[in-house]
Structure formats: C-alpha cells, structure tokens
Amino acid sequence: MNRRLGPALLVGAGVFCLVLSLLVLTVAKPRLLKAPTSNAVTTESLGTARVLDGTTQSYSEQTLRLDRILRNVTKGTSDTAVYAEQLRLYPVDSSGKVLLKGGSTADTPFVDGKFVGAKLDNNVVAFDRSTGKGKPGFDGDTYNTTAYTVKLPFGTEKQMNGKPATYDFFDQTSGQAFPITYSGTEKVDGLEVYRFEDTIAPIVIDQQFGELAGTKTGYSNKGRTVLVEPVTGSIVSIVTSPTSSIVNADGSQTVALEVTKPLTPTADTVAALVSDAKDSKSKAHLISFTLPLVLGVLGLLLLVAGLLLPQRRPREDDRDLATAGRNGDPDYVYTDEVYTDEPVRAVDLDKTRQTSVQDLTDPESGPDVTSRRGY
Numbered sequence: 017m018n019r020r021l022g023p024a025l026l027v028g029a030g031v032f033c034l035v036l037s038l039l040v041l042t043v044a045k046p047r048l049l050k051a052p053t054s055n056a057v058t059t060e061s062l063g064t065a066r067v068l069d070g071t072t073q074s075y076s077e078q079t080l081r082l083d084r085i086l087r088n089v090t091k092g093t094s095d096t097a098v099y100a101e102q103l104r105l106y107p108v109d110s111s112g113k114v115l116l117k118g119g120s121t122a123d124t125p126f127v128d129g130k131f132v133g134a135k136l137d138n139n140v141v142a143f144d145r146s147t148g149k150g151k152p153g154f155d156g157d158t159y160n161t162t163a164y165t166v167k168l169p170f171g172t173e174k175q176m177n178g179k180p181a182t183y184d185f186f187d188q189t190s191g192q193a194f195p196i197t198y199s200g201t202e203k204v205d206g207l208e209v210y211r212f213e214d215t216i217a218p219i220v221i222d223q224q225f226g227e228l229a230g231t232k233t234g235y236s237n238k239g240r241t242v243l244v245e246p247v248t249g250s251i252v253s254i255v256t257s258p259t260s261s262i263v264n265a266d267g268s269q270t271v272a273l274e275v276t277k278p279l280t281p282t283a284d285t286v287a288a289l290v291s292d293a294k295d296s297k298s299k300a301h302l303i304s305f306t307l308p309l310v311l312g313v314l315g316l317l318l319l320v321a322g323l324l325l326p327q328r329r330p331r332e333d334d335r336d337l338a339t340a341g342r343n344g345d346p347d348y349v350y351t352d353e354v355y356t357d358e359p360v361r362a363v364d365l366d367k368t369r370q371t372s373v374q375d376l377t378d379p380e381s382g383p384d385v386t387s388r389r390g391y
Contacts, residue, residue: 022322022325023322023323023325024322025322026318026319026321026322026325027318027319027322027323028322029315029318029322030314030315030316030317030318030319030320030321030322031315031319032315033311033312033314033315033318034311034312034315034316034319036311036315037307037308037309037311037312037315038308040303040307040308040311041304041308044303045303045304046146048299048303049146049170049248049300049303049304050145050146051097051143051145051146051148051166051167052088052097053088053092053093053097053098053145054088055086055087055088055097055099056086056087056088057084057085057086057087057289058083058084058085058086059083059084059254059281059285059289060081060082060083060281060282060284060285061081061082061083061084061254061255061256061279061280061281061282061285062079062080062081062082062108062279062280062282063079063080063082063257063275063276063277063278063279063280064077064078064079064080064275064276064277065077065078065080065273065274065275065276065277066271066273066274066276067080067107067272067273068270068271068272068273077276078107078115079107079108079109079110079115080105080106080107080108080275080279081104081105081106081107081108081112082103082104082105082279083102083103083104083105084101084102084103085101085102085103085104086099086100086101086166087099087100088100089140089156091154091155091156092145094145095144095145095146096142096143096144096145096151096154097142097143097144097145097166098140098141098142098154098156098157099140099141099143099166100138100139100140101136101139101140101141101165101188102135102136102137102138102139103135103136103188103189104125104131104133104134104135105133105134105135106125106131106132106133106134107133109121114132116132117132134226136188136189138158139158139159139188140156140157140158140159141157141158141159141165141166141186142154142155142156142157143164143165143166143167146170147169147170148164148166148167148168148169148170148249149162149163149164149169150162150163150164150165150186159186159188159191161186161193162184162193163183163184163185163186163193164183164184164185164186165185165186166251167248167249167250167251168183168185168244168249168251169249170247170248170249170300171246171247171249172210172244172245172246172247172249173198173246174198174201174210174246175198180197180198180199181197181198182195182196182197182198183195183196183212184196185212185214185240185242187216187237187240189235189258189260190216190219190221190235191221192219194214194216194240195214196212196213196214196240196242197212197213197214198210198211198212199211199212199213202243204243204252204253204286204290205286205287205290207245207252207290207293207294207297208245208246209243209244209245209246209252209253210243210244210246211241211242211243212241212242212243212244213239213240213241213242214237214239214240215237215238215239215240216235216236216237216240217236218234218235218236218261219234219235219236220232220233220234220235220263221233221234221235225260225261225262225263225272226272228262230264230265231262231263231264231265232263233260233261233262233263234259234260234261234262234263234269235258235259235260235261236258236259237256237257237258237259238257238258238259238275238278239255239256239257239278240254240255240256240257241253241254241255241256241278242254242255245293245294245296245297247296247297247300247301248293248296248297248300250289250292250293250296250297251289252286252289252290252293253280253281253286253289254281255278255279255280255281256275256278256279257275257278257279258273258275258279259271259273259274259275260272260273260274
C-alpha cells in the first residue's frame with residue numbers, strides 16, 4: 017500500500033508545482049508587475065544658466081535648482097495610475113539657499129505666498145500601470161499624451177528591429193513628446209541602467225511667455241539624458257539642458273534662460289531613486305524568474321522521482337522466507353522455535369521432524385529422548 021501511494025504523491029506534487037509555475041508566469045506576473053498607485057517622489061536637480069534680467073536687459077550667471085514633485089491622485093484604478101506633477105525652477109546661492117532679487121536669500125522659494133522662480137503647477141498625468149504609456153482622456157489628465165512620462169515599460173529594450181530602441185518621452189516644459197534613443201549601458205551605484213538621449217530643435221510654443229502680453233515662448237533643448245532601470249522601467253536620473261526664449265509679435269526672439277551646465281539630479285536624489293529601483297527590480301525578478309524557475313525545477317524533480325520509484329528492485333534480504341533454500345542456496349532457518357545458524361535444506365528438516373516423531377512414539381526410547389531432541 018505505502019509503496020504504491022508514495023510514487024503517486026510525488027507525481028501529484030510534481031504536477032502541482034509545474035502548474036503553479038505556469039500560473040505565476042501567465043496570471044500572477046501580469047497582475048503584480050504594475051506601477052504603484054500610491055507614490056510620492058521629489059527629485060532635486062542643480063545646474064547653471066544664463067538668465068536675462070527683465071529690468072536691466074542684462075544677463076547674469078546663476079545656479080538653478082529644479083524640483084520635480086510627483087504624488088498620487090486617488091482617481092487611479094487597478095489599470096491606471098494618476099499622478100499630480102509640479103515643476104519648480106528657481107535660483108540658489110552656493111549654500112543652497114533660495115536667491116532673491118537684490119541679493120537676499122530665503123529658506124524656501126515662496127515669499128509672502130508668492131513663488132520667486134518659475135513653476136508649472138496643477139498638472140495631472142494618467143498612465144497605464146503595466147506599459148507605462150500615457151492614457152489621454154482619462155479623468156483629470158492634463159498632458160493628453162500617449163508618450164511615456166513617469167516611467168518606461170517593464171522590460172525596457174535597448175534594441176528594436178536591429179536598431180537602437182527609441183521611445184517617445186514627454187517634455188513637460190513644451191508639453192510635447194520627443195523620441196529618446198538608447199545610447200549605451202552603464203552602472204549607477206551598482207545598478208545597471210540604460211542610457212537614452214535626445215535633443216529638441218527650436219520650436220515656438222503657442223503660449224504667452226510669463227506675463228509679457230503679446231508674446232509667445234520659444235523652446236529648445238541641447239540634450240536630455242534619461243537613465244532607466246530596464247527590468248522595471250524605473251527612471252533613476254533625468255539630465256536636461258533647456259533654453260527658453262521670448263518670441264515677440266514680429267517673430268524676433270530674445271533668449272530669457274539658457275542652461276549652460278545641465279540640470280543634474282543631486283547625489284541624494286539619485287541614491288534614493290536607485291534604492292527604490294533596486295527594490296522594484298528584486299520584486300520583479302522574483303515574480304518573473306526566480307519563483308517560476310524554482311517551482312518548475314522542483315516540479316520536475318518530484319515528477320521524475322515519482323515515476324522512477326516503482327522501478328526500484330527489492331533488496332536481496334527482502335525476499336520471502338518461503339523461497340529460502342531454492343536454487344540450492346543455503347539459508348538460515350527456524351526449527352520449532354530453536355534458531356540455528358547451520359544451513360539446513362528443507363528436505364533434511366522434514367526428515368529430522370519425521371525421525372523426532374518416531375523417537376517420541378518409540379516406547380523403548382524412554383523419556384530421555386524427548387529432552388535430547390529439544391521438545
């Protein structure tokens with residue numbers, strides 16, 4: 017009973033593990049590999065720019081700080097994430113304090129409730145939690161784009177159709193999407209990332225420049241560099257070099273801000289983003305590779321063990337005692353509760369028993385015979 021039940025249990029367990037491995041890949045993986053709906057991220061970047069003073073019409077070199085603030089909005093669903101995004105650009109001094117007009121400083125970029133720099137506020141982006149692509153038309157979305165905004169897709173590629181991979185990546189300043197192209201692989205704090213780059217040729221945005229009535233905004237970018245963790249599509253760094261211009265009614269342009277040293281995330285910002293990306297990568301790797309592999313290998317081992325176990329040949333000492341002595345092989349035998357280690361053939365044992373009975377029935381043998389035979 018046990019010899020038959022054991023192999024069946026092993027085969028059943030093996031099949032169960034194989035099916036579970038398949039379910040993890042086909043059912044659990046698509047449901048679990050998604051961008052979070054609850055998130056709050058603030059990135060800080062520093063760079064240098066040539067800035068126009070509107071009063072004196074002269075330029076000064078300033079250190080600029082760019083803050084990008086992302087926070088989740090409760091309108092998200094199981095398939096769609098909705099984030100509110102805010103960009104703040106303002107000058108700082110060498111110690112990191114906010115630089116105000118006249119040379120004074122402040123701890124925050126808000127003075128008397130008014131922002132001292134430039135900001136893009138109250139923007140909302142909706143994107144697919146699985147693919148990372150924007151979902152225009154979703155309730156509250158203000159970017160209205162299908163391009164990538166917060167992250168690139170799970171399994172970001174570096175090659176497509178034999179060419180460097182290209183993804184449409186949204187530019188918040190212009191409100192438009194431009195392609196970024198794979199340009200290499202590198203490591204940041206031990207994390208492997210793909211580098212994507214692009215430039216944006218000068219364009220005119222149909223919106224007023226600041227508070228200057230009758231003007232439009234000119235925009236270009238000398239280069240955007242986006243570092244992406246490819247397994248999860250998490251962005252760990254965006255380096256950018258924008259230029260903004262005042263476009264007058266006659267079409268003439270005056271540069272208002274030109275980044276001369278790219279706006280680059282601070283070391284603390286990169287460290288935090290890399291740490292989050294490593295955690296996300298570990299979870300994605302567990303779901304998409306480690307767990308299915310372990311279950312698959314375990315299932316195969318159990319299945320093979322269950323199929324081979326019934327074919328095990330019995331050991332020599334497992335033979336039935338009833339077959340002892342066959343083929344002329346001597347064996348140990350029991351003779352009426354007396355164990356002897358001398359080889360005795362079955363036929364000899366019968367003769368011995370017959371002789372014993374005759375002796376018992378022989379009146380001339382006397383009572384001593386019984387004791388001699390061991391009865």
